[in-house]
Amino acid sequence: MSNRTMASLMRRAKVDPMDCYQCGKCAAGCPMANSMDLNSRQIMHCTQLGEAAYNKLISSEAIWLCTGCNVCHERCPHDVDIPSVIEQARYDAIEKGKIRRKSKIFNDIFLTNLKLTGKSQEAFLALIYNMVSLDIFQDMNSVPHMLRHKLVSVLPEFIKNPKEVSNTMEKSKEWGKAEK
Amino acid sequence: MMKYSFFPGCSMGSTAKCYRLSLEYVCRQIGMDLYEIDGWNCCGATSAHVMNEVMGLALPALSLAKAEKNFPHLDIATGCAACYSRLKTAAHHCKNDAGVRYQVEKTIGMPYEAKREVLNFMDIFGTEEAMTAMQEKIRRPLKGLKVACYYGCLNVRPAAITGAPDRENPMTMENIISLSGADCIDWSFKTECCGGAHQNDATTETRPLVDVIIRNAVANGAQCIVTACPLCNMNLEMRQKEYERIFGTPRIPVFAFTELIAIAMGAHWNEIALDAHYTDASKIIAEAIRAGKEADVK
């Protein structure tokens, strides 16, 4: 069992989970470690233990909180590409429909918006996100400043050919899970 | 020859108004030509690569392929750390992994050979040619201004993709800023993450990140922070009022690095929209200009 998880990660993330010897330098430098239900060291431990632990990992909030800042990988004495492991764990989580609520809302809005306009619209994004996620008053005090200095536009902007973007996005999905 | 294809990224047109205006100003001054990629699109950060691996590579590759088609001999420049990271990752994988390139080309429906480099403006302005050109145009040095240069994560990491020689204590931005006459302080949070990727969906969790960064800058004597990324810039600056209330975080203006250069080159405040900062920046800038003039007289 554990071999399958590990073999899969070795192939997809190009990481051998057994390279990690749990020194904790990654978690020590991780900006999000204290907010995570599993910190980066524990994430690696989950990948070492096998299927059950890996399932715990893909149901965790942690993989959605990673900011992708790569400090863990940078300082890892064994050069373990932890962000790559987290990335693959997220794809596995998506496949099993286990996405953190707020991340799902945000990413869905972002991608829908992207599909329509080809560009990300910070203001709309924030606004819609706040409404859907019920964090209605988040960042409201910045809005007047933004509008005054024309830091955001009131109308959505479009790129030249949004169709290309939506095509690309659709086609990407055809490859399915990131199996190569 | 300072000519580049230019990938502006989504923020450049909106929240990063100051960055874009000052960037354009500096380029005009030193004769650097930026050719905006015709029909560029969003790189997909921060959602596309989270949700779908191929999409995360194909979206940036789409813009890169267009750049390759329009300006086959120009390297690609971008001002945003997130865009830089996504573009560079896509280019890196397409260049080194034939399987990925095949997938990507099929997805975007056009050829992409990843022949040209993706660069960020920090590296571009850090070249000897650009540094010399900027040096010649400095007319109004900023004296005594204490600056903390903030690189963020994605401009330097991961090393395999960015190829940045020093990921803990880079000095490129310091070298550029010191042209303006300002003093760059030595501090420890240059490449710490500000949590910009989760500004919206994990606000509570990312707040402390900004707090420690600003605190360390101020503790080391900084009067302002400069960045090379619109997302970092916004994240560090926009919610300072809120942080002040929650953590007692000190308030400090956050500039794009081109802003200080533009000011030192003599740009008018309106030209680069200096008043659009969330935290008042006029006082320290005015003081630095005045000190510069005095030193000049002496």
Added chain:
Amino acid sequence: MSVKENWEPKILAFCCNWCTYTGADLAGLNRMKYPENVHVIRVPCSSRVNPQFIIRAFQKGCDGVMVCGCHPGDCHYATGNYYTRRRFMLMKRLLEHNGIDPNRFVCRWISGAEAAKFRDVVTQVSNQIKAMGPNEKFREPYYLEKEAE
């Protein structure tokens, strides 16, 4: 050529004095059993084994050839087996290029303690070759004729 009843292959194993030969002796000391058709030639080091010996063995009528030495890093002469490794990686491929079945030429690292490994390897090689039948490739006509008698 039809395989004769009770045909026994001839298998030659070049073994280094310090590891594999010792391992083979240990197999004897422990009274392990393996097929009688394996004959060991003692050499000081696996690096003494000239790839030309292998060609010669096939030419003269061996059905299988083995080269065995100390594990990398354990060579009595420090570096000998690293050269062996390169030589035979290339020689094996060259032989295969010329039509020798890969199972007929086997290289293994067997230490002085690995008597059981020695037994297992030679048994396996012997069984494989027995299943394949006599080697005709590279053989001199003289020997072929002699056996046909």
Added chain:
Amino acid sequence: MINEIKNACLKAFESGEVGYIIGWQATRFADKTTPLFMRSAEDVEKLVWNKYCVNSTAKYALEDKYPEKKIGIILRGCDSRAVARMISDKQLKRENLYLIGVVCDGKEDPICATCSHKTPVIYDVLIGQPTTEEISPERFAEVEKIAAMTPDERYNYWAVQYDKCIRCYACRNVCPACNCVECYADQYRTGWQGKAHNRAENQVYGLTRAYHVGDRCIECGQCERVCPMNLPIMSQTRKMLKDINDLFGPTECGLTIEEAPVLGEYDLNDREEFM
């Protein structure tokens, strides 16, 4: 181009450092040339440079290891690699040679189709414009063709070939990597090589030669050119080269005069197949 070569020869003779120069001359057949040994400026007139200059000029120097004056050699790309090979193998001394390199335009020889070094790799003077060089994708085509066969098919393929072989040793005599004082095949006391003429002995010779030169082969193709029976000799050495490329990284031999053949080296991290 021929005039430039001739001028270079004349200059070499003028300097007085060079004893003789090896090149090509015409024969009574329009499509054949033969090696030319120019001993003085008068001989230079005889020199030709055309697409029939297929003989290698390199190996003759081996017959004159201790020359009084420098030996001049007119080199194509492959000849220069042959010279580099023999210098690496410590059989020639660079200081005994005066090398007139000529950028080759390909000769009337099939091997030239896969040539990756038309410009000489060493020379004292260079004639012609250096060209950009690429390793031909066809380099290992023959090897791959054989690799696709079953072991028995491979054996039969070679059996047909070696049944033809007459063991004239022309391939050895022309090969720049075959630079032993006494070839193993000529030794009678050790008994490496039986003298009988049969398929097995021919195969032993073919494989042994491939192993002896495989990690130093410069792919000049002279062996195949001189083979009276048209054996695909290169496919043996190129098999070795292909494996060396696969196992130890990109390799082309005879590019420098201080080359270490892979069989004389080792790396702790070499692939482990013995187990």
Added chain:
Amino acid sequence: MSRVGVFVCHCGTNIAQTVDVERVAEAAKSFPGVVYSSTYKYMCSEPGQAMIKETIEKENLDRIVICSCTPRMHEVTFRKMLKGTKINPYQLEIANIREQCSWVHTDKEKATEKAINLARMSVAKVLLNEPLHTSSIPITKRALVIGGGIAGIQAALDIADAGHEVVLVEKESSIGGKMAMLDKTFPTLDCSACISTPKMVDVSQHPNITLMTSSEIESVGGYVGNFDVTIRQKAKYVNHDICTGCGLCETKCPTKVISEFNQGLAKRPAIGKMYAQAVPAKPVIDPNACRKLIDGKCGLCAKLCPLGCINFEDEDKLVTEKFGAIVVATGYQLIEWGELYPEYGGGKYKDVITGLQFERLVNASGPSEGHILRPSDNTEPKTIVIIKCVGSRDPKKGKSYCSRACCMYGAKHAHQILDKIPGAKVVTFYIDVRTPGKNYEEFYDNTRHDGAIYVRGRVSKIYEEDGKLICLGEDSLLARKVAVKADMVVLETAMVPAVGIRELAGMLGIAVDNHGWVTEAHPKLRPVETQTGGVFLCGVCQGPKDIPDTVAQAGAAASKVIGLLNKDSMETSPMISKVDESKCAGCGFCVKMCPYKAITLEDIDVRQGPKTVKKTVAKINGGLCQGCGACNVACRTGCIELLGFKNNQILEEVDSLCL
């Protein structure tokens, strides 16, 4: 025509019960060259040997094959037996019909067949055996010890006490090595100087030891028993024959430079002893610091010296000496952590120090006279963080190995801090605590009881804020990030081989691993020998270890040296390689392949036509060749032959199996 005798042993029933020995003997009679064959119950027994000797005489044999147990068992026995006969001991082959035949097979028919085959192979080989003669090489009864740390000191003393002359070469101006820098030694907390300085004095006073400080090895030639070593004695600029070591020069020298001995924590004059207890207790001038030597100004010491010892014209001297054995004891240095760990400040924080710097700080003869003070402001730190495995167990930035001693000296440091600074807080970040040694675990245990806090996790970053060094780590047992505000940080950094070890190893013909540690001949069974005969090793140059292990290893190396030097001469095996110069093309492929550097290319005179020319051929040094045969295969011509395993012998064996 050769006359071969074949003797088949029953070995009681060991062979005879599975192999029909009579049939083997009978079959042997038909082998080419065989004139006699017989069997006997026990060939190796007295009567068996007598029988063989008798037969040799009677049958006028000139070579024999014995079919018996493995040659690894009785080859030596039978060779000894042949010494008194007319047959050369190397005209013998043994067919292994016990270990590799009767013991491993059950079918008597097939086993007998195989035994006959093995006998035939041995007969075929023995027909080509040549008489070989052992030669003996004289042994120079002197030893060279390279490195004057505790390993070298111990080895030198042990060899000298056994009555052999020793030259101890040290590149610094004093012996003592790293141990002289240490304050206390774990786990007993002996004062390091108190136990090492008496040994240093012993060295300087021992009649059998010649001490060469400020010296390095320039070149090494020769082989076991007969090394020729050239030693460079660097200019000292002080005549040590006259100097009394009064120290006046030292106190008056106006130039002050960073002290290496104090690990950069203090300054030293340009002339002086390395440290107070230095041996020899005489000063030298540092040419890179002395103003007189740099720009000709100053020269104060020369004016002050009452005996006129100072000589600015002094020059390096090269001396060549003969030795029978060499001990490598070059030790280690600490990894240059600054460039590798920018996340720990990369050296910009003065109060982030290494373990060795801490040793100097806590040492009573150190710059702060034993008070633990912060290098930045000389105040007493209250909170001290100790970080282990800096550079060790870190394949990406540092070294993949564990440096072995750090866990223990880290515990010792914690203990010393708690002992010297009342109310101090010590936080040790560790990944694992490794205390395999006598009384080690107990020491660690005591340290924790003393109050040292152990946090399991590696520190990710150190930064300065408000005058404190903030260490960010993870308490991985709680899975929480911790930030410790420290006044001082001690990094227990990795040991790496001393600079120049690769060059030295090249000169000696010994191997080093990827990191530069000297490779022992066998990791378990020959731990202090190298693959080159006569060269031994001890101490950290072989790999990280602590003082007890180092001293034990030094004693072991010394006993090996004594064993060698006690002999007057050494027999060398005649089974070595030989070059046929007439065929050698001088290509040099064999040279590189020889692990013992036994092959060199030499020019010999040969006639070529009317003239004599220089021809390059390979030459084999019989003292160095160990008979592996790798060169044989490198030679395409086949002109190098390993005597006893010549090409035609092996080919004959192959051929005869197939008959």
